[in-house]
Amino acid sequence: MQSRTLSVVSLLSKSxxxxxxxxxxxxxxxxxxxxxxxxxYLSYSVIAPFxxxxxxxxxxxxxxxxxxFSVYALTMMIFSPIFGKLVPILGTRFIFFNGIFFxxxxxxxxxxxxxxxxxxxxxxxxFLVRIFEALGASAFSTASYAIVLNLYPQxxxxx
Numbered sequence: 142m143q144s145r146t147l148s149v150v151s152l153l154s155k156s157x158x159x160x161x162x163x164x165x166x167x168x169x170x171x172x173x174x175x176x177x178x179x180x181x182y183l184s185y186s187v188i189a190p191f192x193x194x195x196x197x198x199x200x201x202x203x204x205x206x207x208x209x210f211s212v213y214a215l216t217m218m219i220f221s222p223i224f225g226k227l228v229p230i231l232g233t234r235f236i237f238f239n240g241i242f243f244x245x246x247x248x249x250x251x252x253x254x255x256x257x258x259x260x261x262x263x264x265x266x267x268f269l270v271r272i273f274e275a276l277g278a279s280a281f282s283t284a285s286y287a288i289v290l291n292l293y294p295q296x297x298x299x300x
Contacts, residue, residue, distance in 0.1 A: 184244075188251070200260035200263075201260060210271075216271075216275035217279040224279055224283040237280070240276075244274050244277030247274035
């Protein structure tokens with residue numbers, strides 16, 4: 142008796158044996174998009190061991206410190222659909238590269254937060270920088286999905 146299990150490849154191809162063939166440009170683009178997204182999420186999470194201690198030293202309560210982490214995800218949730226609407230208007234390259242620049246500059250500024258003198262200044266700048274970082278990340282993340290869809294129109298479900 143033959144198995145009737147369906148796979149993604151069998152659904153996309155008539156013979157079930159067709160493989161996704163990528164040219165050099167497609168491979169390089171996919172690699173760069175993966176690298177950018179990986180480093181973005183790396184910079185998002187690398188502060189977890191350091192920031193709570195620094196925030197406590199500056200006088201910030203633990204709950205507020207947790208909100209600094211949460212505001213990143215909240216901002217991405219709100220602005221990703223907005224950037225999705227802006228991609229056809231402004232273009233994927235514009236949104237992608239400006240998002241990378243915005244997120245990168247915000248990461249550098251986040252590293253300089255220890256220079257803030259008062260607790261209030263440190264708290265406000267922490268929220269502001271994390272919101273700007275999330276804006277940049279949601280911009281290039283949304284644009285990278287559009288780039289993948291344009292680069293692999295025949296293989297949307299497998300890439």
